[in-house]
Amino acid sequence: MSVSTEKRRLSSILKPYSGLDGAKLNTSQNKVRFDDLSIESVLQDALENNRLQRFEHLLASIKEEEFDDGKFQQVFIESKRCVHLLNANFGMLVEALLSVKWLSRTADAQEVYKAFVIELLVAHSNYTSLVVSKLVQSFVPKDDGKSGWLHGVPSDETLRMVTPIHDLIVRLKNVIPMVFDVILIHLRKNFPYFKKPTHVVCGYLYNMLHMTEYSSMFVEELLEIAFNRILVIDVNAPRNEIEEAEFPEDDQQIFTMEEDPTGNEDEDDTTMKLPLAETLDCCMELMFEYIKKRASSERSTSEGDRMFKVLLSLFDHHILPTHNTHHVQFLMFYFCSFKQSYVEYFITYLWKQVCNPNISTPMRQAAVGYMASMLARARFVPISLLKSTIQELSNWAHQYIQETDSMMGCTLRAHMVFYSVCQAIFYVVAFRSKHLTASSKNLVFLQSLQLSSIVTSHLNPLRVCLPPVATAFAGVTRAHQLAYCHTILERNARRKLATVYKNEAQTPEECLDTFFPFDPYMLKKSGQRIEPIFLQYQASDAEESHPISSPKASTRKRCESMSEDVDDFLQESKRLKHGIGAAQEHGEMHFTYSYGVSPGFHS
Template sequence: MSLYTRKTGVTSILKTFSGEDRQRAKAVAANKVRFSTPKEKGLAESVRVAVEEGNFHLVKEFAYFLRESELTDDEVLLIIKDAKRIVHNLTSDFVNIVEALLSLNWKNRSSEIIEAYTEFWIDIMVAHNRYLPVGVSKLIIHWIPGDLDASEWVNGCPSECTRSDLEPIHNVLNRVLTAVPMAFDVVIDAISTKFPYFKKPAHVTAGYLFNVLWLIEYKPIFEELILKLVLQKLLVLDVNAPRDQIDVETNDGNDKSETEEMFHIYNINADNLINARQTVKNPVGKALDICLLMIYKFLDGKCRINQNSSEQESGTANRLFKILLYLFDDVLLPSHNTHHVQFVIFYVTSIRFAYSEAFLNLLWQKVKNPNVSAIIRHSAVGYIASFLARAKFLPLSSVIFYLKELTKWAHTYIDESDEYNQTSSLKANLVFYSVCQAVFYLIAFRATDLTASSKDLLFLQSLQLSRLAMCQLNPLRYCLSPVATAFAGVTRTYQLAYCHTVLERNARRKLATVYGHDKSMPEETVETFFPFDPYLLKISNQYIEDNYMAYQSNETEDNVDRSSENLLSRKRGDSELGEEDDFITTDKRQKHLEMSKSEELDKQFHCGT
């Protein structure tokens, strides 16, 4: 069999084009529609098309590209340089692209990018001030630590890495404020708006406060507005940190010996402010504790003056104290149910005696001024009494001076009430009863110092305490029962007044009257507020405890069971909160006082003849 071969008609699938076919294919490809990416077009070209042709499609695409893409350092640098070159074209029509540029992640980039970005930021704010709110807000938001960044913030102080990341933010803000004066109001509004919610973790609030105080360092003109804002925000923390819960934590905490706690050493000057004493467990109380620690350190650095201080430093300290005194009058004095924030003024006044005098004088002028509302005058009396009783740094002469002034005012009031036959209404005589209670409180609290010598006893006799306690307005009736009982014990011991008959008569008046199913109670006591009651926060207490006076019972008081001595109860509104202060027992004031209770307290706070 022979084999025949022949050429088949099948052509190869890899046939080649002729030169004519190749040219035809290129022409077809060139005529097809192609879409270039925003990256290829670039920012400058996109803006040019929008400006010249009115087509904003490319600008919108580029804004989306900036928000969604992971850009390299080279790409970011190129975009920033393009933006700086066309900054005058970025009018209000390009708000989306500007917001995208201001939102770029730039603070962790190279120094070249940070410098270029800073220059662009300044240029855009100067050229178009309508972008100030957006730009400042984009800067301030970097001040807020993440919820999971607690390890980077120890007691309100950032780690070195975190601080390095924050420096360019503050540098940009500093240059913006220097170049654009109208940015000051915008910055204050942004800081207030971005302030963390009070239930945020403690390191978030403290970290934000760190940046706010940092702003004051390079722009002192913000001192008054910033400190006012900070005090207002801390008041929110204070009223939402239940004092009773903090008190329970303090009493039920670690069962370490008192000696170990007493001699515990704190490194106040350490940069990281790490404290061996654990803070309170309540989350809001913990945030308040750390924030107050930062405020105390800030004020200590600003107001502490020594012999080597310059005239400028002294002037700065005095100016800051005047600001704080004004803020106390404007923010703290009218505030209700605060527990710890008012210790800011307590600490500052401990730095210089002149500050204490100015503080007491402000309060006393409020009390004497009949044009001031009764509530504010009542609050000022509470501050005077509590400050004189608790401030260890005050000389006894200050206590004596204000005791004399308070009793003089009270006697004048009694004379006027006798002349006009004024009734003993609590509402009508609120300031008088507040002043009387302040006198009783001071004498009971500082009895040891005020009865140390015959000269001191002669001074107490000159106050005519018997007339004050037994006048027709009957101030003991509206005074806190523990205060009244302690005062009665001291005055009977030194034969200054005999108040126990009045106390017993008042106790009978306080019995409820029952009408069928209704029960009528007599008038309550004056709503009392001793603002400098024991400080319960643990970390920041290191700035308070050395200047704070705890109650020491008078040695002349007999039959006092020291194991049953408790803190002065505080009352504001309807709250009843006990405190450990070894002064006045934590009964329920005198709402339902019975004769047996009166006799029991009598045994605790006076000595027999």
């Protein structure tokens, strides 16, 4: 027999098993018990004599036979002795061996399996991708395995099943350092589809986060995979859909359910009604718990700082460029609450983005939005940082006005960053007015900002601000005699800007398209971590005692369709449904913005 014929016979082993006559193999005259086969002799016979019939029977018996633990150990002990023979021609046999169920067996049987896998990859690196693929696929919970995962956390039995997988990966990493590059590839490839059941997505995420415990060098890569997938879920679960699912139109029915005279409550009232929102909620809770452990780690004082840098890098590359996310950005919000230096660094980082002319305008505008929203919403932002940041913003705005020729056009496109900075100033001053006007010293600080000069400048920033922001700011500045904006607002309204029609409503042609990324958090389980550090609007005493009249209804209608982007400007009764911040602190009155109404004042 020629050499080429021998190669053809051996290469036939690589053909899919479906090419074999399955019916013939199942007949009694061709059925060979595994006990009658020696793996080493079968492989030797195939390699030296090109006799494939016994190999085919060996392959079929491994695929079909249900081994007890004793037989299981015998098979893999013998397979380990023959590893040197398992070249690429026997790929189907290797895949069959790797596919044998091993996680539900005794500890001794699992050890035998692990020893075989390690020996196989040391001898034949070409099987690395196959082995890693099998291990990573084991991280994906079964669709019917919901009982083993409660909100993404494994039960004791489930944990016992997945621990051996992590142990084997650790051993492989110690023996073959480059194996983790392959693992990262398969982790990305096998991440469950975002619409899969919640326990499937969250169970996989749990296993990925657990891998950072023993793969500290790859923390950023692992978290990057997690961030990307959670972002996909976040953008596919918008606020309006969550709100519609949680608070249907039939309020009467909801009221009846809440007033159930039996007093029986839902066993798990933290479950989100929108499936994607429930998945996102559980994923965020896993991430928050992970972040908390790292931020408060006692193993190393620098571990929290390192985690902050990783999160900041992920924020820069994935969250900041993504338009209209709703919840993922709160991972950064939450981490900043653990140390004042974190929030200071984060604000400084955002401000550098704003001031960098080499960065695209949308990115600079987004950075301004994150700055304003963080300053307004974070309880942990000290008043000193709040004031210093507002000072930076106002100084930049004044300098921009001085350097801009009054003869230049005042189009929104030409001065987008400037208008965004001005709106940030107006928004923060209005939202944090209770703190910024609490003392005469703070009032002197607000006067030093010369807000009137910004408002009355030839660029007319109030013209393009969101109406609720402009109205709220006008109310605060009038109550404390910082600036008089209502004349300008009325003049802008009389100019009757050209309008375009959107969603059956009229909007000004030039109105800042912006969002406040740290608007109220709507997820129930993970939201319990945000509530204590999240600030609701509180009007100062002066504002409460000096109500102002609302702008004309026609002006109010022009940006009515943009209310979806500014949750704080919802009516009070609707905001209270969200549950976050609904409880009022003793002696403090919570108010919301609404179109045509200053903060804390009703029209």
